[in-house]
Amino acid sequence: MSAVPPVSFQAATRRFGDRAAVEGLSFDVRPGRVVGLLGRNGAGKTTSLRMLLGLTAPTSGTATIFGRPYAHLADAARRVGVSMEGVGALPGVSGRRDLEITAKALGLPAGRAGEVLEQVGLADPKVADRPVARYSTGMRQRHGLACALLAAPELLVLDEPANGLDPDGIRWMRGFLRGLADAGHTILLSSHLLAEVEQVVDDVVIIQRTLRYSGTLRDLTDGGAHSLEDRFFQLVDGDAPPTGGATVRSGAQTGTDQHA
Numbered sequence: 321m322s323a324v325p326p327v328s329f330q331a332a333t334r335r336f337g338d339r340a341a342v343e344g345l346s347f348d349v350r351p352g353r354v355v356g357l358l359g360r361n362g363a364g365k366t367t368s369l370r371m372l373l374g375l376t377a378p379t380s381g382t383a384t385i386f387g388r389p390y391a392h393l394a395d396a397a398r399r400v401g402v403s404m405e406g407v408g409a410l411p412g413v414s415g416r417r418d419l420e421i422t423a424k425a426l427g428l429p430a431g432r433a434g435e436v437l438e439q440v441g442l443a444d445p446k447v448a449d450r451p452v453a454r455y456s457t458g459m460r461q462r463h464g465l466a467c468a469l470l471a472a473p474e475l476l477v478l479d480e481p482a483n484g485l486d487p488d489g490i491r492w493m494r495g496f497l498r499g500l501a502d503a504g505h506t507i508l509l510s511s512h513l514l515a516e517v518e519q520v521v522d523d524v525v526i527i528q529r530t531l532r533y534s535g536t537l538r539d540l541t542d543g544g545a546h547s548l549e550d551r552f553f554q555l556v557d558g559d560a561p562p563t564g565g566a567t568v569r570s571g572a573q574t575g576t577d578q579h580a
Protein backbone atom coordinates (compact mmCIF):
# COMPACT_ATOMS: atom_id res chain seq x y z
CA MET A 321 0.00 0.00 0.00
CA SER A 322 1.34 3.39 -0.99
CA ALA A 323 2.31 5.74 1.83
CA VAL A 324 1.08 8.65 -0.24
CA PRO A 325 -2.50 9.47 0.72
CA PRO A 326 -5.06 9.34 -2.09
CA VAL A 327 -6.14 12.86 -1.11
CA SER A 328 -4.27 15.50 0.86
CA PHE A 329 -5.18 19.08 1.64
CA GLN A 330 -2.39 21.16 3.17
CA ALA A 331 -3.38 24.60 4.42
CA ALA A 332 -5.57 25.02 1.34
CA THR A 333 -7.25 28.41 1.08
CA ARG A 334 -9.45 29.70 -1.71
CA ARG A 335 -10.49 33.34 -1.68
CA PHE A 336 -13.06 34.99 -3.93
CA GLY A 337 -12.33 38.69 -3.72
CA ASP A 338 -11.79 39.57 -0.09
CA ARG A 339 -13.81 36.60 1.16
CA ALA A 340 -12.38 33.14 1.89
CA ALA A 341 -14.65 30.28 0.77
CA VAL A 342 -12.22 27.82 2.33
CA GLU A 343 -9.41 28.72 4.70
CA GLY A 344 -6.41 26.73 5.91
CA LEU A 345 -7.93 23.35 5.16
CA SER A 346 -5.65 20.42 6.07
CA PHE A 347 -6.56 16.76 6.09
CA ASP A 348 -5.59 13.47 4.47
CA VAL A 349 -7.77 10.65 3.23
CA ARG A 350 -6.58 7.11 3.77
CA PRO A 351 -6.91 4.44 1.07
CA GLY A 352 -9.99 2.22 1.00
CA ARG A 353 -12.09 4.55 3.15
CA VAL A 354 -15.41 6.21 2.48
CA VAL A 355 -14.95 9.78 3.64
CA GLY A 356 -17.78 12.27 3.99
CA LEU A 357 -16.92 15.93 3.45
CA LEU A 358 -19.71 17.62 5.36
CA GLY A 359 -20.88 21.16 5.74
CA ARG A 360 -23.84 23.44 5.40
CA ASN A 361 -24.76 25.15 2.14
CA GLY A 362 -21.94 27.54 1.35
CA ALA A 363 -19.51 25.89 3.78
CA GLY A 364 -16.95 25.36 1.02
CA LYS A 365 -17.44 21.70 0.09
CA THR A 366 -17.66 22.17 -3.67
CA THR A 367 -14.84 24.73 -3.65
CA SER A 368 -12.67 22.17 -1.84
CA LEU A 369 -13.45 19.45 -4.35
CA ARG A 370 -12.90 21.86 -7.25
CA MET A 371 -9.46 22.73 -5.84
CA LEU A 372 -8.71 19.02 -5.56
CA LEU A 373 -9.66 18.43 -9.19
CA GLY A 374 -7.77 21.43 -10.53
CA LEU A 375 -10.98 23.23 -11.51
CA THR A 376 -10.09 26.19 -9.35
CA ALA A 377 -6.64 27.03 -8.03
CA PRO A 378 -5.99 27.38 -4.30
CA THR A 379 -5.11 30.96 -3.38
CA SER A 380 -2.53 29.38 -1.08
CA GLY A 381 -1.74 25.90 0.17
CA THR A 382 -2.20 22.66 -1.79
CA ALA A 383 -4.79 20.04 -2.60
CA THR A 384 -3.23 16.89 -4.06
CA ILE A 385 -4.24 13.46 -5.31
CA PHE A 386 -1.75 10.63 -4.86
CA GLY A 387 0.80 13.27 -3.92
CA ARG A 388 0.35 15.55 -6.93
CA PRO A 389 -1.93 18.31 -8.11
CA TYR A 390 -4.56 16.74 -10.37
CA ALA A 391 -3.15 18.54 -13.40
CA HIS A 392 0.23 16.84 -12.86
CA LEU A 393 -1.10 13.40 -12.04
CA ALA A 394 -0.23 10.81 -14.68
CA ASP A 395 -3.30 8.99 -16.01
CA ALA A 396 -5.53 11.19 -13.85
CA ALA A 397 -8.71 10.57 -15.83
CA ARG A 398 -8.37 6.83 -15.26
CA ARG A 399 -7.20 6.96 -11.68
CA VAL A 400 -9.80 9.40 -10.44
CA GLY A 401 -13.53 9.08 -11.14
CA VAL A 402 -15.54 12.25 -10.71
CA SER A 403 -19.24 12.92 -10.39
CA MET A 404 -19.93 16.61 -10.08
CA GLU A 405 -22.49 18.95 -11.56
CA GLY A 406 -21.04 20.56 -14.66
CA VAL A 407 -18.43 17.83 -15.16
CA GLY A 408 -19.00 15.32 -17.99
CA ALA A 409 -22.33 14.21 -19.54
CA LEU A 410 -23.18 15.49 -23.00
CA PRO A 411 -26.87 16.25 -22.46
CA GLY A 412 -27.92 15.86 -26.11
CA VAL A 413 -26.82 12.24 -26.44
CA SER A 414 -28.17 9.13 -24.78
CA GLY A 415 -26.75 7.88 -21.52
CA ARG A 416 -25.25 4.88 -23.28
CA ARG A 417 -23.67 6.99 -26.04
CA ASP A 418 -22.28 9.45 -23.51
CA LEU A 419 -20.61 6.58 -21.68
CA GLU A 420 -19.29 5.07 -24.92
CA ILE A 421 -17.76 8.42 -25.92
CA THR A 422 -16.14 8.81 -22.52
CA ALA A 423 -14.93 5.20 -22.56
CA LYS A 424 -13.30 5.80 -25.94
CA ALA A 425 -11.65 8.99 -24.71
CA LEU A 426 -10.23 7.01 -21.80
CA GLY A 427 -8.97 4.26 -24.09
CA LEU A 428 -11.42 1.72 -22.69
CA PRO A 429 -13.36 -0.87 -24.69
CA ALA A 430 -16.85 0.34 -25.75
CA GLY A 431 -18.34 -2.65 -23.92
CA ARG A 432 -17.35 -1.01 -20.67
CA ALA A 433 -20.34 1.35 -21.07
CA GLY A 434 -22.75 -1.59 -20.87
CA GLU A 435 -21.02 -2.91 -17.77
CA VAL A 436 -21.32 0.32 -15.81
CA LEU A 437 -24.92 0.81 -16.98
CA GLU A 438 -25.67 -2.57 -15.42
CA GLN A 439 -23.80 -1.61 -12.26
CA VAL A 440 -25.79 1.57 -11.69
CA GLY A 441 -29.16 0.16 -12.75
CA LEU A 442 -29.58 2.13 -15.99
CA ALA A 443 -29.17 -0.75 -18.44
CA ASP A 444 -32.83 -0.92 -19.50
CA PRO A 445 -32.73 0.31 -23.14
CA LYS A 446 -35.73 2.56 -22.46
CA VAL A 447 -33.44 4.45 -20.07
CA ALA A 448 -29.97 3.87 -21.53
CA ASP A 449 -31.03 5.07 -24.98
CA ARG A 450 -32.83 8.18 -23.74
CA PRO A 451 -31.01 11.55 -23.94
CA VAL A 452 -29.33 12.45 -20.67
CA ALA A 453 -31.16 15.78 -20.90
CA ARG A 454 -34.41 13.91 -20.24
CA TYR A 455 -33.15 11.99 -17.23
CA SER A 456 -34.70 12.53 -13.81
CA THR A 457 -32.45 13.81 -11.02
CA GLY A 458 -32.01 10.28 -9.71
CA MET A 459 -31.08 8.97 -13.16
CA ARG A 460 -28.58 11.80 -13.55
CA GLN A 461 -26.97 10.86 -10.26
CA ARG A 462 -26.70 7.26 -11.38
CA HIS A 463 -25.37 8.33 -14.76
CA GLY A 464 -22.76 10.54 -13.08
CA LEU A 465 -21.70 7.57 -11.02
CA ALA A 466 -21.52 5.39 -14.13
CA CYS A 467 -19.18 7.95 -15.78
CA ALA A 468 -17.05 8.06 -12.67
CA LEU A 469 -16.79 4.27 -12.59
CA LEU A 470 -15.85 3.71 -16.22
CA ALA A 471 -12.13 3.28 -15.67
CA ALA A 472 -12.62 1.46 -12.34
CA PRO A 473 -10.61 4.25 -10.68
CA GLU A 474 -8.79 3.93 -7.37
CA LEU A 475 -10.36 7.16 -6.13
CA LEU A 476 -13.92 8.41 -6.56
CA VAL A 477 -14.74 12.05 -5.89
CA LEU A 478 -18.49 12.53 -5.67
CA ASP A 479 -20.14 15.89 -5.08
CA GLU A 480 -23.49 15.44 -3.34
CA PRO A 481 -24.16 11.98 -4.82
CA ALA A 482 -27.41 11.48 -2.87
CA ASN A 483 -28.90 14.90 -3.68
CA GLY A 484 -32.31 14.60 -5.26
CA LEU A 485 -32.55 10.84 -4.84
CA ASP A 486 -35.77 9.32 -3.56
CA PRO A 487 -35.63 6.95 -0.57
CA ASP A 488 -35.11 3.93 -2.84
CA GLY A 489 -32.31 5.72 -4.65
CA ILE A 490 -30.63 6.75 -1.41
CA ARG A 491 -30.79 3.23 -0.11
CA TRP A 492 -29.35 1.91 -3.34
CA MET A 493 -26.57 4.51 -3.35
CA ARG A 494 -25.62 3.66 0.21
CA GLY A 495 -25.25 -0.05 -0.55
CA PHE A 496 -23.50 0.66 -3.80
CA LEU A 497 -20.85 2.96 -2.28
CA ARG A 498 -20.25 0.52 0.56
CA GLY A 499 -19.71 -2.24 -1.99
CA LEU A 500 -17.18 -0.12 -3.87
CA ALA A 501 -15.27 0.66 -0.69
CA ASP A 502 -15.27 -3.00 0.29
CA ALA A 503 -13.77 -3.72 -3.14
CA GLY A 504 -10.88 -1.37 -2.28
CA HIS A 505 -11.91 1.94 -3.84
CA THR A 506 -11.37 5.13 -1.89
CA ILE A 507 -14.36 7.46 -1.92
CA LEU A 508 -14.49 11.13 -1.00
CA LEU A 509 -18.06 12.41 -1.13
CA SER A 510 -19.54 15.71 -0.15
CA SER A 511 -22.95 15.95 1.41
CA HIS A 512 -25.20 17.82 3.76
CA LEU A 513 -27.50 14.80 4.25
CA LEU A 514 -26.13 13.83 7.65
CA ALA A 515 -28.42 10.90 8.41
CA GLU A 516 -27.60 9.32 5.07
CA VAL A 517 -23.90 9.94 5.37
CA GLU A 518 -23.80 8.44 8.83
CA GLN A 519 -24.82 5.10 7.38
CA VAL A 520 -22.12 4.85 4.77
CA VAL A 521 -18.94 6.71 5.76
CA ASP A 522 -15.95 5.47 7.71
CA ASP A 523 -14.49 8.92 8.22
CA VAL A 524 -15.78 12.44 8.42
CA VAL A 525 -14.39 15.83 7.52
CA ILE A 526 -16.52 18.72 8.70
CA ILE A 527 -15.92 22.18 7.35
CA GLN A 528 -17.47 25.58 7.86
CA ARG A 529 -14.98 27.61 5.82
CA THR A 530 -12.31 26.26 8.17
CA LEU A 531 -11.81 22.65 9.26
CA ARG A 532 -13.94 21.66 12.23
CA TYR A 533 -13.24 17.93 12.41
CA SER A 534 -11.26 15.28 10.62
CA GLY A 535 -11.30 11.73 11.88
CA THR A 536 -13.34 8.59 12.15
CA LEU A 537 -17.11 8.65 12.44
CA ARG A 538 -16.69 6.30 15.38
CA ASP A 539 -14.54 8.76 17.32
CA LEU A 540 -16.81 11.65 16.41
CA THR A 541 -19.91 9.91 17.73
CA ASP A 542 -18.13 8.25 20.67
CA GLY A 543 -18.82 4.85 19.19
CA GLY A 544 -22.43 5.67 18.36
CA ALA A 545 -23.34 7.20 21.74
CA HIS A 546 -24.09 10.48 19.95
CA SER A 547 -25.57 11.18 16.56
CA LEU A 548 -23.53 12.65 13.77
CA GLU A 549 -26.10 15.43 13.59
CA ASP A 550 -25.58 16.47 17.22
CA ARG A 551 -21.81 16.47 16.82
CA PHE A 552 -22.05 18.32 13.55
CA PHE A 553 -24.00 21.22 15.04
CA GLN A 554 -21.69 21.44 18.04
CA LEU A 555 -18.75 21.73 15.70
CA VAL A 556 -20.11 24.14 13.11
CA ASP A 557 -21.96 26.40 15.56
CA GLY A 558 -19.38 26.42 18.35
CA ASP A 559 -16.47 28.84 18.32
CA ALA A 560 -14.25 26.18 19.76
CA PRO A 561 -14.42 22.42 19.28
CA PRO A 562 -16.22 20.65 22.13
CA THR A 563 -14.42 18.18 24.31
CA GLY A 564 -14.77 14.42 24.00
CA GLY A 565 -14.80 12.49 20.76
CA ALA A 566 -15.73 15.49 18.67
CA THR A 567 -12.47 17.38 18.83
CA VAL A 568 -10.56 18.31 15.72
CA ARG A 569 -8.01 15.61 15.99
CA SER A 570 -4.93 14.39 14.26
CA GLY A 571 -3.09 11.14 14.42
CA ALA A 572 -2.67 7.79 12.81
CA GLN A 573 -5.64 6.33 14.64
CA THR A 574 -8.00 8.46 12.64
CA GLY A 575 -9.11 7.72 9.12
CA THR A 576 -8.13 11.21 8.04
CA ASP A 577 -5.20 13.16 9.38
CA GLN A 578 -5.44 16.78 10.32
CA HIS A 579 -2.35 18.93 9.95
CA ALA A 580 -3.54 22.42 10.80
Ligand SMILES: Nc1ncnc2c1ncn2[C@@H]1O[C@H](COP(=O)(O)OP(=O)(O)OP(=O)(O)O)[C@@H](O)[C@H]1O
Pocket residue numbers: 336340341359360361362363364365366367368512
Ligand atom coordinates in the same frame (compact mmCIF):
# COMPACT_ATOMS: atom_id res chain seq x y z
N1 LIG B 1 -16.88 31.39 -8.32
C1 LIG B 1 -17.22 31.97 -7.18
N2 LIG B 1 -17.21 33.31 -7.03
C2 LIG B 1 -17.52 33.90 -5.86
N3 LIG B 1 -17.89 33.23 -4.75
C3 LIG B 1 -17.94 31.88 -4.83
C4 LIG B 1 -17.60 31.19 -6.03
N4 LIG B 1 -17.72 29.84 -5.81
C5 LIG B 1 -18.13 29.72 -4.51
N5 LIG B 1 -18.24 30.93 -3.93
C6 LIG B 1 -18.63 31.20 -2.55
O1 LIG B 1 -17.86 30.38 -1.71
C7 LIG B 1 -18.62 29.88 -0.62
C8 LIG B 1 -18.56 28.38 -0.60
O2 LIG B 1 -19.27 27.86 -1.71
P1 LIG B 1 -19.32 26.30 -2.05
O3 LIG B 1 -20.14 26.15 -3.30
O4 LIG B 1 -17.95 25.76 -2.06
O5 LIG B 1 -20.10 25.73 -0.79
P2 LIG B 1 -20.78 24.32 -0.60
O6 LIG B 1 -20.43 23.86 0.76
O7 LIG B 1 -20.44 23.41 -1.73
O8 LIG B 1 -22.33 24.71 -0.66
P3 LIG B 1 -23.58 23.91 -1.27
O9 LIG B 1 -23.89 22.80 -0.32
O10 LIG B 1 -24.65 24.98 -1.28
O11 LIG B 1 -23.20 23.46 -2.64
C9 LIG B 1 -20.02 30.43 -0.80
O12 LIG B 1 -20.16 31.60 -0.03
C10 LIG B 1 -20.07 30.76 -2.28
O13 LIG B 1 -20.97 31.82 -2.54
